[in-house]
Amino acid sequence: xxxxxxxxxxxxIWERLTPVAEDIGADALLRMFASYPxxxxxxxxxxxxxxxxxxxxHGKKIVLAIAEGAKDISQLTVTLAPLQTLHAYQLRIDPTxxxxxxxxxxxxxxxxxxxxxxxxxHAAIDKFLSAFSAVLAEKYR
Amino acid sequence: MVTxxxxxxxxIQDIFSKIDYDIVGPDALSRCLIVYPWTQRYxxxxxxxxxxxxxxxxxxxxxxxxxxxxxxEKALKNMDDIKQAYADLSxxxxxxxxxxxDNFKLLADxxxxxxxxxxxxxxxxxxxAAFAKFLAVVVAALRKQYx
Numbered sequence: 001x002x003x004x005x006x007x008x009x010x011x012x013i014w015e016r017l018t019p020v021a022e023d024i025g026a027d028a029l030l031r032m033f034a035s036y037p038x039x040x041x042x043x044x045x046x047x048x049x050x051x052x053x054x055x056x057x058h059g060k061k062i063v064l065a066i067a068e069g070a071k072d073i074s075q076l077t078v079t080l081a082p083l084q085t086l087h088a089y090q091l092r093i094d095p096t097x098x099x100x101x102x103x104x105x106x107x108x109x110x111x112x113x114x115x116x117x118x119x120x121x122h123a124a125i126d127k128f129l130s131a132f133s134a135v136l137a138e139k140y141r
Numbered sequence: 142m143v144t145x146x147x148x149x150x151x152x153i154q155d156i157f158s159k160i161d162y163d164i165v166g167p168d169a170l171s172r173c174l175i176v177y178p179w180t181q182r183y184x185x186x187x188x189x190x191x192x193x194x195x196x197x198x199x200x201x202x203x204x205x206x207x208x209x210x211x212x213x214e215k216a217l218k219n220m221d222d223i224k225q226a227y228a229d230l231s232x233x234x235x236x237x238x239x240x241x242x243d244n245f246k247l248l249a250d251x252x253x254x255x256x257x258x259x260x261x262x263x264x265x266x267x268x269x270a271a272f273a274k275f276l277a278v279v280v281a282a283l284r285k286q287y288x
Contacts (some may be wrong), residue, residue, distance in 0.1 A: 029267070034266035035273050103250065110257035111264050119175040120193055122254060126176060 001052045002131075006124035007073050013121060016071035017063060024058020024108055026050075027038075031104040039097055062101075071134055088139035093138065098133035105129065143278050152271040157217055157257035159205060161258060166210030167203035171196045177247045183240055205211040209248070216279045224282045242284040249276040 002010070017024050030050055033040050046054040069079050077084075087093060106126060112116045145153075157215060174181050184190065184263045187201040196202055211231065219226035234240045257264045262271075 011213045030266040031269055034270040045193050087200060106254060107264075110254045111261050114258045115260055117254070118199070119172045122172065123176040 002073060002124065002127055006120075006127070009121060009124050010070050010128045012071065013125065014067040017109075018067050019109045020112075021063035022060040024105075024112065025061070025063040027057045027059070027111070028101060028105045028108040029055060029059050029062075032101050032109055035104065036097075036100045039100060042091075042093055042097070066105075066129075066132060070128065073131070075129065076131060077138070080090070080132075080135050082134060086138045087136055092140075095133065095137040098136060099130075102126070102129035102133060142225055143221075143223070146149070146181065146236060148267070149271040150220065151222070152268050152273045154219065156256060156260070156268070156272055157213075162210045163207060163281065164221065165255050165259065166208070167206035169248065170206035170209060171199070171202050172251040172255060173248045174202065174267045177253060179246075180247060183238070183244075190261050205253055210252075216275070220275075223278050224285055225281070227282035228286060230238070231283050234283055235287040242280075242287055245280040 018105060029048065033043075033048060040048065043054075043058075046052075046058065047054050048058075065080075069076050070077070106122065106129075109125065111120075113121075174184065174190060181190050184202070184205075187199060187205075189195040189199060190202075202250050215226050215230075216223045235244070253269070254275065256272065257269070260268075
């Protein structure tokens with residue numbers, strides 16, 4: 001459950017991350033590949049080494065999609081409809097991986113925001129990313 | 142048997158030499174109680190845990206945070222047999238404290254985030270993975286004596 005205050009906090013944080021979407025996204029992905037090597041299996045068709053163009057563009061895509069969702073959390077199902085279809089029918093990424101990337105995003109934010117990543121911000125974003133992941137997996141079955 | 146690479150051993154020792162136990166312990170525990178409020182069930186005797194501010198300034202939480210982080214020293218000093226080193230602690234958590242072992246992962250995740258915000262850029266994906274592996278071994282050792 002997200003309070004009004006939390007929704008605003010989430011909106012503000014992801015708005016600030018939008019200009020650095022590439023860096024945030026690439027960092028989170030790299031952390032995920034390092035901590036959970038099984039996740040690399042979804043990227044065998046891309047070059048996901050540190051600094052690679054694929055990593056940056058892919059990281060950017062993901063962060064911008066999350067930022068878009070953050071703008072109006074009550075409309076997540078509408079905003080994510082195309083991505084739901086993509087993930088369910090084409091990408092078919094096992095949804096447990098959403099949790100792994102979500103956690104790595106939290107660590108990236110902690111590194112990036114330092115003290116600014118307060119327990120309140122941490123809790124709000126953790127809840128938001130859980131909701132986001134759940135909506136993303138809705139069309140799977 | 143857990144095997145550690147030289148990089149992992151050095152990284153883990155390095156992290157613990159850099160962090161201030163008196164800050165990181167309390168921060169990690171209070172963060173866990175704030176972000177995962179159901180963990181408060183184990184701390185009924187700690188007094189005021191009504192909101193984030195109360196938790197963050199609660200002296201019992203701070204004191205206990207230091208105890209928990211101190212407990213990690215044991216793992217640090219016995220990296221080649223954490224399972225054995227933690228046998229008594231595992232029994233304590235299962236028989237006396239009766240903590241659901243799923244909570245160990247929640248605290249480990251919060252600890253990782255506190256260390257990440259302290260080390261910033263130095264908490265690279267590789268350093269992060271080494272630290273996460275260490276905590277995973279600790280968590281597994283704490284779960285070991287549950288039956």
